[in-house]
Amino acid sequence: MASVFAPDLPKLDAWRFKLGLWLLFLLVVIRFAWMSDDAYISLRTVWNFTHGYGLTWNPVERVQAYTHPLWLFLLAGVHAISGEMYLTVLVVSILCSALAVAFVLWRLATRLPQAIAFVALLLCSQAVLDYTTSGLENPLSFLLAATFCWLWLAPAEQPKPLFRLFLVGCLLTLNRLDLVLLVLPALAWLLWRRRSWRSLGLASLALLPLLAWEVFSLIYYGVPFPNTYYAKLSTGIPAVEYRLQGLLYLVDLATHDPGTLLLVLLGIGAAFGSGARRPMAFGLLLYLVYVVSAGGDFMQGRFLSVPAFIAAILLTAGRDDGTQPFGDKAMLGSVALIVVLAASRLIDIEGPDPLIRASGIANERQYYAGSTALATHSRDRPVPYNHPWGELGKSMRQRPPERIFEAGVIGFMGYAAGPTVQLVDHHALSDAFLARLPCLRPWRIGHFKRAFPDGYLASLRSGENRITDPALRPLYDDVRLVTRGELFSAERWAAIGRLNLYRVADATPASP
Template sequence: MMRSRMETYNHKSRTASVLLWLAIILYAVLLYRTAWITEDAYITYRTIDNFVNGYGLTWNTDERVQAYTHPLWMFLLSAIYFFTHNMYFSSIVFSIVVSLTAVVLFSTRAASSVRTAALGVLVLAFSKAFMDYSTSGLENPLTHLLLVIFFVLYLTRQPDLRGLFWLSFLAALAMVNRMDTILLFAPTLAWMFFNFKTWKAGWLSRIGVAVLGFLPFILWEAFSLFYYGIPVPNTAYAKLNTGIDAVSYAKQGLFYLKNSLFYDPVTLPVIMLGSLMPLLTKNWKRIPIAAGSLLYILYVIKVGGDFMSGRFLTAPLLVAVIAFASMPLTMPRRAWIGSGAVILALSLLAPYPSLFSDASYGTIRKGLIDEHGIADERAFYYKSAGLLRMHEGVKLPDAPLVTKGKQWQEKGISLESHIGFFGFYGGPKLHTIDSYALADPLLSRLPISKYPKWRIGHYMRIIPEGYRDTIQSGKNQIQDPNLAAYYDKLSFIIKGDLFSAERIKEIWKLNTGVYDHLLAAYQPPQMLQLSQADTDKLIVLPPTGAEVKLGRVAHAKKAYVHLSNNDDYYAIFLNGEQEVGNFAIPAKSGPKDGLLPHTIDVPDKAAKTGYDRIVILPRLLDGNSDFVYALRSLQLMEKQ
């Protein structure tokens, strides 16, 4: 009888192990089928290319600016790229290897049983967010691996000073990989720091050990301050220095979670359930793990989420999965099967389940960006940079901005808003002014443009008068005297002799706010105010464009306007202070001193709601533009 029970137990154990490895194989297959690279990753890749080719850790080679948020990921990819000189496949293969390592390590070391491991892997495989960002070229895979190692160590070691050191060290590496991930580790580090067994070592010993563990992050911050002149990435200025109020950000953050529920019904429910289980079962050791996941979700809401659907949810999902999968759960077999079935069913509720992803993913372009500016980023770029596309003979990445970048390699200077593909393939000789300011140290410190309405992660700046000429000539020609004085100081820091004692003094002054009054005194160029009748004659526009007052609420579905040749524009429709729609007007080629007619298709919402003003805004892109903007004859087609 005993032997029979043992044989039954061994049979169940073998069956569970087979199911676990089948789940891992499923994850690996989906990982290959969903593998892709986002255009944003190429912003970092340009720094990698410059670094490997001897131009330093720069984006534009004539400026020391940190245009990336993940130094550790950047350095590891740099080491691989040094040997391969193929950025696309280096990133794809490295991401796959790191992601598989993280999932296998979770399954074999973090999970309490084969069943909880199998269930956890199924969650990760059926989470659209987790699959999308297990590759993508961004730092998520390395964050996932460091999270697994951290919590395996936490769950298997006794709380002592050695454990505190290693946990601090891993958290520091994760911060070098992405600074805000400290929120995921903080509750567990606090639990370890204040634990009774480490408490006996005394305050000084614990603080000393923690500081020693955090040396990787401390050293990076010291280097960043010395090399770049600031301790945080330039992207932090570009995305946080916006003047947008906290309530608007929080609303956008909630829209981000709502978007996830619709496009990815697995991720957010599992985060909440996995985070609550330790609390409900009073599993005290796992409560700090779950708290890190919930803390990060609150942070995501606070900062407004992201424009990439699901990107900021992959790490808290993994933490929540570790929290419940590491618990000694005892459930009947049918409960385990039922849980797996529920996860599968939830994943199939998604409009585009990862389970069915193939080379055609993203070819249906409708709905890729929702009304709140949140995109299915993989669908948006899969046609250009999805791995399965190589089987169709496509040379990856294949995008118009790749071609444009190659065409601009020898042109010296450009204005562009989407700088990933364009910047990387533009090469080191091309200086690109980034109107979203991710890679531009001056623009990132300036107010964002009022129109068009900001999209999360995309905050347009108006190029100050004289700034483009300043970059092109190397002489400060910025017309606003306060901004010109500020740029002199900033330029010395990012271009001057690295080891100059005077530069070190200027770094101190810049970071302690000595020159903030110059920015505060800067007067951005104002938008031209016009009536519709004013457009009967030729109007030369400033870079900020013109607001044309109609004197009534219009509902016309089409408008006509003559605009300067070779320039791109936006037409933005306003009802009171509310933006009710916008329309991109592409450039038409022609003589540079002439105007050509354009037809504007008024967005449905604007036509239905009505609009009383139209903003005509130059898009400030290079092309054949001479940067002289003009309009004439703005007319509405009232009768359809």
């Protein structure tokens, strides 16, 4: 190991050592590759889009049931070429994750101790490893985050490239809107430091893709945000309950994936010690506050996977003045502490981990890997048709004339059911009308069940408004006009205005 720390280590030997680290990471990612049920919610839209049904989930209505436009378009483009879904998504995920790590190893980790520490930190984060695949947008977020950090940590004598930083930040936001919080302080600080009409013009130009998407979203879907935003945050639940659940999310992570939580906290602390990195620390802190205020997530560690990836970069990559945040011993000592904490989760103290904990949080990979892991993939029974929910969805296609079904889980089931079947989601992830109703109690984070108003299913099946509640009849008419009406009709745009002003505020969640 002494030769690894030598400042005069031949470049070829250093390159080979980094290649070995990268291959180790790649092998671990491939070994643990899997797909989540939630990914197939988006993949149904990918399939519809590539087969001429538009950017829809139920083809009869325009509802954005995905949160990651950039990731969706990337998958749609590759799927249109390959004609296959499961392996295509996994290959794209693995390539994005591997490219992100390679980018850091060869662009940011200028010395071998940094490269070793970076890969060790990633391998100690279950959240990072779990979401290098899964079918969700995290791998592309890793790649964009690595690119942003590379641009931000440019040598001190070089001016930070404002246009490119804003463009990468824009793409990261397009990949998932709330990720803007990770880079917002850095971009705001840079724009303030370079304040001029030219800088403002360059920043505005770089943000055009995001502006274009928001304009499209308002025209096509009638709303600026994904439907899941309304389904999960427009519930009638008091904000204090969300915050308590968000704190519980961090406690759960400290119990089941302590390496990830410590990595994020150490990354924030280290970045605050450097003037150039301080805006990145503010971004991590701001995102952490957001996660708590939004109640966290039902997927263990998912929301902290990208912050953990950025924290690993901030802890190990060279500073903008050419040095590293810590000396080699301090850096590797921090890694050793995280390794010990990460290893502690392997010790069985509380007994077998339940599939869904009392907090409502679950180890999603553990939940689904038995059916969707790459290591167990079979062409004879491909995902999602090898899962009971996929089999149920497939059976729905074979039950004419019925074409409208109730559903509580819509990923595997919705994808397998195909475009001729309309699923009505109890959790409102794909239902614009139910997403504007208060949820039932008790609730589970990420799963806010709604009761179907009297006459709702009859309205969907008949095409007429048969809802009996007079207070909900106008809302149903507006949603139907927005999601099914002619794009540029005056009536639809009036309904868009009313729908965007509609709030569940002060509503009391219903009882079952």
